[in-house]
Amino acid sequence: MASFVSSSILLLFLFFPIVMPLPLSTNSRWIMGEGGRRVKLACVNWSSHSELMLAEGLSKQPMDTIAKQIVSMGFNCIRYTWPVYLLTNDSLASLTVRQSFQQFGFIDVQANNPSIIDVPLIKAYQVDRFSIGSNLGKHNLMVILDNHISKPGWCCSNLDDNGFFGDKYFNPDQWITGLTRMATLFNGVTNVVGMSLRNELRGPRQNVNDWYKYMQNGAEAVHSANPDVLVILSGFDFDRDLSFIKTQPVKLTFSGKLVFEAHWYGFSDGPQTWVTGNPNEEPMSMAIANRYLNCFLGVAAELDLDWALWTLTGSYYVREGVVGLNEYYGPWIIIGVHPGIRASYKEFQLSKLLSGVSQRPGLSEVKPHKVIFHPLTGLCITRKSFDHRLRLGPCTNSYAWSYSPHKTLLVNGTHYCLQANGSRTSGKIGIFCTGSNSKWEMISDSKMHLSTKLGDGKSICLDVAPDKTIITNSCKCISKDNTCDPSSQWFKLVDSTRSSKRVKRSLLQ
Ligand SMILES: *[C@@H]1O[C@H](CO)[C@@H](O)[C@H](O)[C@H]1NC(C)=O
Ligand SMILES: *[C@@H]1O[C@H](CO)[C@@H](O)[C@H](O)[C@H]1NC(C)=O
Ligand SMILES: *[C@@H]1O[C@H](CO)[C@@H](O)[C@H](O)[C@H]1NC(C)=O
Ligand SMILES: CC(=O)N[C@H]1CO[C@H](CO)[C@@H](O)[C@@H]1O
Numbered sequence: 001m002a003s004f005v006s007s008s009i010l011l012l013f014l015f016f017p018i019v020m021p022l023p024l025s026t027n028s029r030w031i032m033g034e035g036g037r038r039v040k041l042a043c044v045n046w047s048s049h050s051e052l053m054l055a056e057g058l059s060k061q062p063m064d065t066i067a068k069q070i071v072s073m074g075f076n077c078i079r080y081t082w083p084v085y086l087l088t089n090d091s092l093a094s095l096t097v098r099q100s101f102q103q104f105g106f107i108d109v110q111a112n113n114p115s116i117i118d119v120p121l122i123k124a125y126q127v128d129r130f131s132i133g134s135n136l137g138k139h140n141l142m143v144i145l146d147n148h149i150s151k152p153g154w155c156c157s158n159l160d161d162n163g164f165f166g167d168k169y170f171n172p173d174q175w176i177t178g179l180t181r182m183a184t185l186f187n188g189v190t191n192v193v194g195m196s197l198r199n200e201l202r203g204p205r206q207n208v209n210d211w212y213k214y215m216q217n218g219a220e221a222v223h224s225a226n227p228d229v230l231v232i233l234s235g236f237d238f239d240r241d242l243s244f245i246k247t248q249p250v251k252l253t254f255s256g257k258l259v260f261e262a263h264w265y266g267f268s269d270g271p272q273t274w275v276t277g278n279p280n281e282e283p284m285s286m287a288i289a290n291r292y293l294n295c296f297l298g299v300a301a302e303l304d305l306d307w308a309l310w311t312l313t314g315s316y317y318v319r320e321g322v323v324g325l326n327e328y329y330g331p332w333i334i335i336g337v338h339p340g341i342r343a344s345y346k347e348f349q350l351s352k353l354l355s356g357v358s359q360r361p362g363l364s365e366v367k368p369h370k371v372i373f374h375p376l377t378g379l380c381i382t383r384k385s386f387d388h389r390l391r392l393g394p395c396t397n398s399y400a401w402s403y404s405p406h407k408t409l410l411v412n413g414t415h416y417c418l419q420a421n422g423s424r425t426s427g428k429i430g431i432f433c434t435g436s437n438s439k440w441e442m443i444s445d446s447k448m449h450l451s452t453k454l455g456d457g458k459s460i461c462l463d464v465a466p467d468k469t470i471i472t473n474s475c476k477c478i479s480k481d482n483t484c485d486p487s488s489q490w491f492k493l494v495d496s497t498r499s500s501k502r503v504k505r506s507l508l509q
């Protein structure tokens with residue numbers, strides 16, 4: 001009887017849509033839902049700030065299909081971009097979608113999204129009126145409204161006059177008006193959970209005084225117009241620098257809503273770092289997209305970050321004057337010439353796993369422990385399987401490890417520890433944990449190799465065989481060799497407070 005009951009509960013979790021506990025608020029560094037439950041944002045950017053001011057991709061597929069794809073890829077949220085002029089320039093905002101396209105001599109969305117063709121742009125953007133939003137709500141996607149730019153068009157450069165308060169197209173009063181109107185428009189739309197006040201500040205005018213003055217004003221304006229949303233602030237230099245908030249806190253009249261965002265790209269530290277550099281020596285300074293991605297996934301899992309991917313778009317209606325330009329940094333799906341999922345998408349199943357290793361502050365299911373996360377696959381070292389060999393599996397089925405001061409990795413509640421199996425190539429769980437083959441250190445500049453020493457003093461590293469069993473191997477490309485790829489040997493010891501048993505709970509943090 002008991003087992004019957006528990007399997008019905010599992011089914012409920014599987015088949016009923018998960019209702020997000022909204023609105024969101026913050027508690028220390030965590031984003032929480034109503035009732036004190038953590039909600040971890042796993043977002044993808046959906047661009048709607050081009051000259052056409054319409055969410056990209058609607059020429060390729062119906063909105064509903066796009067929304068379903070977003071959910072099926074494991075995202076729970078979109079970062080939905082908008083230009084200030086959409087809210088402050090009536091002659092632009094009142095254009096219909098058809099008229100907006102006509103300026104470029106073509107109309108592209110009629111076949112797939114006929115319901116929006118004669119709708120004004122501002123309404124086409126609204127998630128509560130037209131299908132974009134009701135669809136997003138229906139699919140349980142949370143939405144962050146991101147003010148991307150003032151004057152609609154491709155973003156962002158140091159010289160585009162949209163970079164900082166006072167630039168030609170960045171009038172602070174107009175910006176506040178735009179934010180206020182946007183916040184008001186979505187007041188009461190529960191799946192709109194946050195507003196990102198301005199994307200990637202940049203350019204010669206950047207300075208700390210203006211940042212505090214205007215960001216604080218902007219945050220207050222948004223909060224007065226819509227007290228439910230999180231207010232999300234960007235830093236300097238394309239949002240790579242938020243260091244100044246360490247010394248001067250942001251002062252607001254309200255609490256529990258403030259979030260900071262930072263941006264990190266494969267090219268943030270120079271265009272070639274990840275292509276030519278040794279990834280062990282450079283991973284923290286930053287393209288072979290996968291080298292960057294594996295490092296990012298390790299960091300994101302370790303810090304348990306809420307995150308957003310740039311970008312959903314496969315191609316743009318018009319970008320920088322070119323019709324149908326491809327987006328190469330949006331590697332996961334093409335909402336483009338051939339809508340579908342790129343081969344490299346399979347990597348992005350990782351999004352689910354990433355959210356699978358998170359902590360649950362305030363409401364932990366079990367005592368804090370470590371999981372051993374493998375960024376390349378998004379998997380963790382799991383409980384022994386049928387043949388007693390250690391292997392990778394879903395992080396929800398991970399061993400709970402503790403990492404002792406003696407550098408042993410013990411399975412919680414037992415005397416068993418992770419060991420190199422002599423000079424053999426397998427990793428194993430053993431009981432005599434005092435030998436050198438039971439001491440594990442994170443080595444290399446990346447600190448992502450889990451290494452131990454054999455009896456003869458030789459270092460070996462934990463690695464993964466093609467069949468996903470855990471093996472030991474000589475440590476790969478620790479230094480100098482820039483051509484080799486160490487990522488099969490990259491692991492992270494990640495804090496977790498989740499029970500590894502209740503798998504379905506992982507759907508909601
Ligand atoms: C509104 O946008 C149009 C088209 O870009 C521009 O010509 C006009 O000057 C703008 N009006 C205001 C008030 O910014
Ligand atoms: C560790 O084991 C103890 C007892 O064996 C158990 O009560 C506890 O929940 C376990 N903790 C984790 C993190 O699994
Ligand atoms: C460890 O190595 C021994 C000797 O080759 C082998 O018999 C055993 O199966 C290995 N253990 C594991 C868990 O792989
Ligand atoms: C994280 C982020 O928002 N990145 C990009 C968003 O959009 C523009 C294109 O409009 C990029 O240039 C940003 O850097």
